[in-house]
Amino acid sequence: MPRGVDVEPASFLADPTPSRLASLVPPTAAPVGGRPRIDSSALVPLTDGRRTPLYLIHPSGGDVLCYVALARAVRDRPVVAVCDPALIGDDRANELTSIQLLAAAYADAIARHAGTGDVVVGGWSMGGTLAHEVAAILAADPAFDAVTPVGVVMIDSTVPDRIRALPGAERREQAAAATLRYLGSLEAFLDVDLRSSDPATAAALTDAGPAGHGDVVSALLARADLSTVDVERKLAVFHRHLEGLGEHTARRFYDAPVLLVRALERAPRNSGIGMGVDDAVDLPDLGWRDRTGDLRRRDVAAHHYSLLDAPAVDAVADLVDGFLDEVAEGGRR
Numbered sequence: 001m002p003r004g005v006d007v008e009p010a011s012f013l014a015d016p017t018p019s020r021l022a023s024l025v026p027p028t029a030a031p032v033g034g035r036p037r038i039d040s041s042a043l044v045p046l047t048d049g050r051r052t053p054l055y056l057i058h059p060s061g062g063d064v065l066c067y068v069a070l071a072r073a074v075r076d077r078p079v080v081a082v083c084d085p086a087l088i089g090d091d092r093a094n095e096l097t098s099i100q101l102l103a104a105a106y107a108d109a110i111a112r113h114a115g116t117g118d119v120v121v122g123g124w125s126m127g128g129t130l131a132h133e134v135a136a137i138l139a140a141d142p143a144f145d146a147v148t149p150v151g152v153v154m155i156d157s158t159v160p161d162r163i164r165a166l167p168g169a170e171r172r173e174q175a176a177a178a179t180l181r182y183l184g185s186l187e188a189f190l191d192v193d194l195r196s197s198d199p200a201t202a203a204a205l206t207d208a209g210p211a212g213h214g215d216v217v218s219a220l221l222a223r224a225d226l227s228t229v230d231v232e233r234k235l236a237v238f239h240r241h242l243e244g245l246g247e248h249t250a251r252r253f254y255d256a257p258v259l260l261v262r263a264l265e266r267a268p269r270n271s272g273i274g275m276g277v278d279d280a281v282d283l284p285d286l287g288w289r290d291r292t293g294d295l296r297r298r299d300v301a302a303h304h305y306s307l308l309d310a311p312a313v314d315a316v317a318d319l320v321d322g323f324l325d326e327v328a329e330g331g332r333r
Helices: 009-014 018-022 067-073 091-095 099-114 125-142 173-190 199-208 208-221 231-247 312-331
Strands: 043-047 056-057 079-082 117-124 149-153 260-263 295-300
Touching: 009 208, 043 099, 043 199, 056 067, 056 099, 056 125, 067 079, 067 312, 079 099, 099 117, 099 125, 099 149, 099 231, 117 173, 117 312, 125 149, 125 231, 149 312, 173 199, 173 231, 199 208, 208 231, 260 312, 295 312
Parallel strands: 056 079, 056 117, 117 149, 149 260, 260 295
Antiparallel strands: 043 079
């Protein structure tokens, strides 16, 4: 079974930084057969197991540390996280400017990693949107006939139609708005105050221009005692993801069941600012009902940013385990 180059979980978790990952992996491969190709080093094994593998695709920003607790809570199953290749030093990933291009590259990488057999793809937030597209590509492209997507897991993923366009008529204003959303997402996930709602921050970003955003963000992170490593690279990845989501229309996918885990609580931060978080409260199925065939929605008493933390992560893992037992193991005997 072809596996490319695997990064040992211990190596990754001991120093989970882009520079460490870059030191462990070879360069990215070139496109093959017209499809974008990334090296399998962007796939980070988190846990081992004997059953059908679960591939968890990064949320906006490209990092995969958010999946560590979930991977540990899932029972006896290989869990492999897919990070954005740009975070491990491959700047050619910046050419993957749309959700379709990203998903095509990830479908190819997952198929090569798995070799043959059944797979399940999933993700939290933007990761679920990418997983939906990846599964559709794996099911439709004859090049991937050896691999079968038997299920999709979407963890509080809002249909991308609800991602709002960046405000502002000029590129400088739009870039400032995107960086404010980046700060807001960090505030929500880490529960810190990075002054994303302070008019002075918006003014500083606009005055600095896109080339100076890294310095402004680094100063805010340092003030909160957070790492400033690779800030400009992380910002560029986030901007690329946000723009890709804003332009993406999810296709219809009817080839496998879809588990949609929905957060019941409203996020205390980063809600209603165009990221899709809590922007689909009027849609019980977060907009996916007409984009999927067998959609199974399950609710968890948590908000968007606490779903992958204790204690909610155990409830999410139980739902994922039950779903995969049915569609990947028990459902295909």
